[in-house]
Amino acid sequence: MSGHHPFAPGLSHAFTISIVLSKPYWVKPGVRGDTRAAIYAAEGVVEGPRLNGRVVPMSGGDFPLSRPNGVIDFDARYLLEADDGAIIYMENRGYRWARSEEIAEKMRRNEPVEFGDYYMRVTPRFDAPAGPHEWLSQHVFVGVAEKIPGANRIHYFMVE
Template sequence: MADPHPFAPRFEHAFTISIDLSKPYWVEPSVRGETRAAIYAASGTVEGPRLNGRVIPMSGGDFPLQRPDGVIDFDARYLLEASDGAIIYLENRGYRWARGEKVGAAMRRNEAADFSDYYMRVTPKFDAPAGPHEWLSRHVFVGVAEKLPGANRIHYFVVV
């Protein structure tokens, strides 16, 4: 086996955000021929070795675009409140797609699916205040997400 590339990134788990979602509102079909939704962040928690707190209820949400090829293109923005009271803005962009039509149909019905049956990844950016949380605004992150009925759970890894 070849040695890893000397510039291969390393990842460290920073925290996990569990988000309870509102009911979706659909623009279906949009004038572009695709389906757009609005799904609001109803509540949630932030737990991990580098950040703890909560999702500020109804501070934003996801406005995903369902493409004709079955890929969901995420555009989510909402606020976090760290356990020390600091307010942090989060912007997530990413993709979700099912490995097979049966899984895709179940997910569209908001049913549980095994994590190995779909791809759901995000690339977040944070706007954090100066002080103990400014590290969020200085690093690149990758989020690996789980789709749960009525919720998402996203595990964030900082690239070190």
């Protein structure tokens, strides 16, 4: 059975963040069998139809939990600075996993992989100042991420 659900949300591209990551720091082995990391947001660029600016260097980062089954549970928090100087707090949660052990091993070695070889999706939340950027704090977003060696590029879509 196929068809469009009458309440299915629409998505519109709001912006893309290209972020350069610092070297990872590892807490391993973890006492629960998983591994925690700290990877800082070294720098980045925000570009799109709804928001442009930069990632504030070293304003935060990702503290992912790598599960024994290969799923990475993201917990990222950092600041964005819009072109008009507004500072926006961003919190990002999501998951990444490879579609095969071979691809997972390539990703662990920070080697390039094809977009279809892995799943990497995030759901951000924003604390934005009142004014032209408050729409960020009034909508739900979904991010589709590209894993690039030493970096991430995440395309954010606003749920209509």
